[in-house]
Each structure stands twice: as structure tokens, then as C-alpha cells.
Amino acid sequence: MNFQHYIYLVSEHINNKRGVPLSRLLTYQDTDHATNEAIMNEVNQNYVNNHVHPNWSQIIFGHIHCCFLLANGDYIYAYKEQANCVGMLSKALATMKEENWMVPVICVMARDLRLLAIAADIQNGHKNSGKSRDGLYIPNEYLEKAAEPLMSMFRAVANDCRTTMEKSKRIAMMNLVNQLFKIYFRVNKLHLCKPLIRALDNANIMTYFTKAQKVTYFYYLGMKHMFDSDYKNADKMLSFSFANCHSSSRKNKRLVLIFLIPVKMLLGVMPTQKLLEKYNLMPFAPVTQAVKEGNLNALDNALETYSDFFWKYGIYLILDKLKIIAYRNVFKKVCLILKTHQVPIESFRHVLQFLRNENVSIEEVNCILANLIYEGKIKGYISLAHQKLVISKQNPFPPLTQLS
CATH class of the missing domain: 1.10.10.10 (Winged helix-like DNA-binding domain superfamily/Winged helix DNA-binding domain)
Structure with a gap:
């Protein structure tokens, strides 16, 4: 594939909605074009402007430049180029009021922006090792900034008031919410999730989202309820994610259980040894045994022994609340x-x-x-x-x- 062929494929999809999906042509994860030196060496902005719709020409050129920067290992400027592309797409959406064919493009560009922000933060950390916020280095700086263009895009799709969901850009809302959730949880700004949750609830379009989107959404929503000490709703959301997570996604099911098990235990539901062995979650085994026996010393020892694991996932303080059940079991024995x-x-x-x-x-x-x-x-x-x-x-x- 050379530069002219790539532009032909792009314009063919934009103008005629056929051929290679534009979402594939606008992600750095597509190896057919994203690592193609011929495209990068032959790139010509005037050629792009003359052959691609004005709404997309700057986005296409920016994407090629982003791929070039990635090929040269410059993740920071690649992220910045991707952020510009997302910003331009948000503005273009306002002029494409009667179309929603670009929804897959919205989804892949939002995902790529988040992943590039993480890569940029890692590179930034290596460049500024040992420096703090008082110096030049701010942890998760680019990831926090990535939320701004994503929120602009979210507002753009949420403002599509057409009632027919099959023709509305609002179908992209869930994907954008999930990307923003991943950012807010990583930078520990869970309070910023509330407006997104409210927007989805008010839109009343949950039935139009895929099962995979719902599994991700309820996973993060369940965690938020857990950290808010709303364990019944946390149980409901996390149980949905676990039950509907694809059976082959063992890693994801295990991740859901890491939060579902403490919630269930606080509601008085103990995990079985078989379940813990199946998903390699044995740090919970001595905790479970200590709670059942009402052995407060054993519970403290179990939490301390596996404290690194529990702190890593932010559930140490949640598990510490299990002492109330241990007290219940002690008093029962008395x-x-x-x-x-x-x-x-x-x-x-x-x-x-x-x-x-x-x-x-x-x-x-x-x-x-x-x-x-x-x-x-x-x-x-x-x-x-x-x-x-x-x-x-x-x-x-x-x-x-x-x-x-």
C-alpha cells in the first residue's frame, strides 16, 4: 500500500461508505498502514486536501503524522497529535448532523487517545525520573489531559437529539463513557464519573448497547458503588459483569472477582475454596477462613500477609471491614x-x-x-x-x- 492508495481507500469509505472501514484506516494499531514507510515518505497535505472531504482532510493528515511519530518512538508528540485529531473530529461532528456512520471511528480514536496518553506518561516518567510535581514531572499528566478532548466528543454525540437510535451518534456514548471511566479510575478522580452516569441514565438508551459495553460499564460502576460503600448496588453491577463476561475471558472474570468477592463477603456471602482455586485468588482464602471462624488475629495476619495484593487493587480497607462479620461469628460461638x-x-x-x-x-x-x-x-x-x-x-x- 502506498500513500495514494491509502488516500483512495479513505475517500472511498467517506464518500461511498464501502471498502476498508475508516475505523481501521484511522487507528495506529492497523499494521497495514500505520507502520508503512511508503505512506509516511510520500505524504502530501495538498494531495490529502484535494482528495478527501474537508471534514476529514486535517484528521487524515494528523493521523499519518501521529503514526510517523510513533514509528520514531516519540509517544509524547504522538499523543498530542492524536488529541488534536480527536478535537477536530469533535468539531466536525457538529456539521455532520444527519449522519452516524462514523461511530466506529469515534470509538477507535477515543481508545487510541487513552492508550497513547498512557504511553506518553510512561515516556515522560523516564525522561523526568526523580522529579516531582514541584519540578517538571507530573504523574499521569497526559492521561488527565486526555479526558478533555474525550469529554468534548462525548458532548458532541450526546447532543444528537434524533429519537431513532440506529441513526443517532448517541450510540457511541457508552464507549466514550467507558474510556473516560478508565481514565478517572486510573487518576483517582472517581467523582468525575457522576455526570457521565447521570447523562447515560437520562438518555435511557441502555438497551441499545452491546453486552461487551455493558460488562465494562457495570464493572466500573460496580467499583464506584463499592468505594462509595453502596455494597448492594456494587453487588448487582459486578455480578452482572461477572455473569456476562465471555467465558473465555478468564483474566477479565478474575479481575471482576477481585472486587466482587469483598463486596459479597461484606454482604455475608463467602467464596468457596473451589472458586478461589479456579481463578487463582488464594490470598482471599485465609481471609475467608478467619472470618468464618471469627478469628480476629488470623484475619489481621491474613490482611497483613497479602497486603501488597490487596493494596494494589484498593480493597485492603474494604476487607478490613470484614471484622464486623468476624465479630458476628465470635458472638455466635459464645x-x-x-x-x-x-x-x-x-x-x-x-x-x-x-x-x-x-x-x-x-x-x-x-x-x-x-x-x-x-x-x-x-x-x-x-x-x-x-x-x-x-x-x-x-x-x-x-x-x-x-x-x-
């Missing part, structure tokens, strides 16, 4: 040993002091019991006058089910 539905709170205090090897006040025990009762993990009430926990005679400790 009740079974004493064989009474009126259990002295002092008995719980003695057990906790033994397990934690420290002084525990009656007030702290009352607080723990109150939380357990409020969350439905114990059926009963606290008699402060008699300093006793009065538990239901029928099923006072609702069983913890298993995640299979």
Missing part, C-alpha cells in the same frame, strides 16, 4: 456455648479481650452488638438495664451463604 437467649455482655467482652490481647470496654462491645443488630446479622436487642444481649429464640444468627 451464645452456643452458654446455651441461653439472654447472654451477658460481659461474656463477649472477656472473649474479645482474649482474642485481641488488649482491654475492651463494655461500651465498645455494645457498639459492636448494635451494629450487628442493625445490619441484620444478629436478631435480638440489647438490654442496657441488665447488660445482656437478648437474642431471638428462632434463627438468631442468619446463616452466611456461599458464592459458587
Whole structure:
């Protein structure tokens, strides 16, 4: 393929909507043209202007320049060129009001921008090793900046008011939201997800998106709910992603489980050993065992032993909240040993002091019991006058089910 042939393929698709998809001709991941030296050596802007529609000529020329920069290992300027191309496409969308054939192009250009921003940040980090924000180097600088042109493109497609989704550019909204989610989670700016979630909810077009798009969207939405301590919605979203993730995508299913398992455990649902072995998630095994046994020391040790793994995925503090279930299981054992539905709170205090090897006040025990009762993990009430926990005679400790 030479330069003129490449431009012919581009114009053929733009003008007649046939031949090689434009989305393939505008991604650096297509090796047929993106690494083709003949195209880069023969590039002529006037030729592009004369043979390609004005809406696309600058984008095409910018894309070829981006590929040239990548071929020469300049990821920073390649990212900047790609950002310019995305910006030009956003402006061009306003003039293409009755068309949506370019939706695949929107999707690949948005994805490429995010990936190039990551590569640019890595290169920038190598160039400025040891320098901080007070100096020249800002971690994730280009990735944060990439959100701006992507948001401009999102607004451009969201403003397409045609009710027929098959003809609307709004069909690209989910893909753009997923790209922005990936950026916001990586730069730890989850609060910026809210306007995107609201926009999708208000658009009421969820049924038009593919299953793959929904799996990605609900994965990130589930994580956001988890970090917001909304575990029921987190469970709903992450469970959808896990159930609908392609069976061959073992890596992705494992990634979903890394967040789904802590959420399930906080809701009282324990993972099975079989599940943990199947997806190589054994760091959760000692945590699960300690929670089941109500062994607070073992739980602390398990969290500490695998702290690197848990911190890597941001779930250490989530798992630390499992102590409330461990308390529930400890208290259940105390009740079974004493064989009474009126259990002295002092008995719980003695057990906790033994397990934690420290002084525990009656007030702290009352607080723990109150939380357990409020969350439905114990059926009963606290008699402060008699300093006793009065538990239901029928099923006072609702069983913890298993995640299979």
C-alpha cells in the first residue's frame, strides 16, 4: 500500500461508505498502514486536501503524522497529535448532523487517545525520573489531559437529539463513557464519573448497547458503588459483569472477582475454596477462613500477609471491614456455648479481650452488638438495664451463604 492508495481507500469509505472501514484506516494499531514507510515518505497535505472531504482532510493528515511519530518512538508528540485529531473530529461532528456512520471511528480514536496518553506518561516518567510535581514531572499528566478532548466528543454525540437510535451518534456514548471511566479510575478522580452516569441514565438508551459495553460499564460502576460503600448496588453491577463476561475471558472474570468477592463477603456471602482455586485468588482464602471462624488475629495476619495484593487493587480497607462479620461469628460461638437467649455482655467482652490481647470496654462491645443488630446479622436487642444481649429464640444468627 502506498500513500495514494491509502488516500483512495479513505475517500472511498467517506464518500461511498464501502471498502476498508475508516475505523481501521484511522487507528495506529492497523499494521497495514500505520507502520508503512511508503505512506509516511510520500505524504502530501495538498494531495490529502484535494482528495478527501474537508471534514476529514486535517484528521487524515494528523493521523499519518501521529503514526510517523510513533514509528520514531516519540509517544509524547504522538499523543498530542492524536488529541488534536480527536478535537477536530469533535468539531466536525457538529456539521455532520444527519449522519452516524462514523461511530466506529469515534470509538477507535477515543481508545487510541487513552492508550497513547498512557504511553506518553510512561515516556515522560523516564525522561523526568526523580522529579516531582514541584519540578517538571507530573504523574499521569497526559492521561488527565486526555479526558478533555474525550469529554468534548462525548458532548458532541450526546447532543444528537434524533429519537431513532440506529441513526443517532448517541450510540457511541457508552464507549466514550467507558474510556473516560478508565481514565478517572486510573487518576483517582472517581467523582468525575457522576455526570457521565447521570447523562447515560437520562438518555435511557441502555438497551441499545452491546453486552461487551455493558460488562465494562457495570464493572466500573460496580467499583464506584463499592468505594462509595453502596455494597448492594456494587453487588448487582459486578455480578452482572461477572455473569456476562465471555467465558473465555478468564483474566477479565478474575479481575471482576477481585472486587466482587469483598463486596459479597461484606454482604455475608463467602467464596468457596473451589472458586478461589479456579481463578487463582488464594490470598482471599485465609481471609475467608478467619472470618468464618471469627478469628480476629488470623484475619489481621491474613490482611497483613497479602497486603501488597490487596493494596494494589484498593480493597485492603474494604476487607478490613470484614471484622464486623468476624465479630458476628465470635458472638455466635459464645451464645452456643452458654446455651441461653439472654447472654451477658460481659461474656463477649472477656472473649474479645482474649482474642485481641488488649482491654475492651463494655461500651465498645455494645457498639459492636448494635451494629450487628442493625445490619441484620444478629436478631435480638440489647438490654442496657441488665447488660445482656437478648437474642431471638428462632434463627438468631442468619446463616452466611456461599458464592459458587
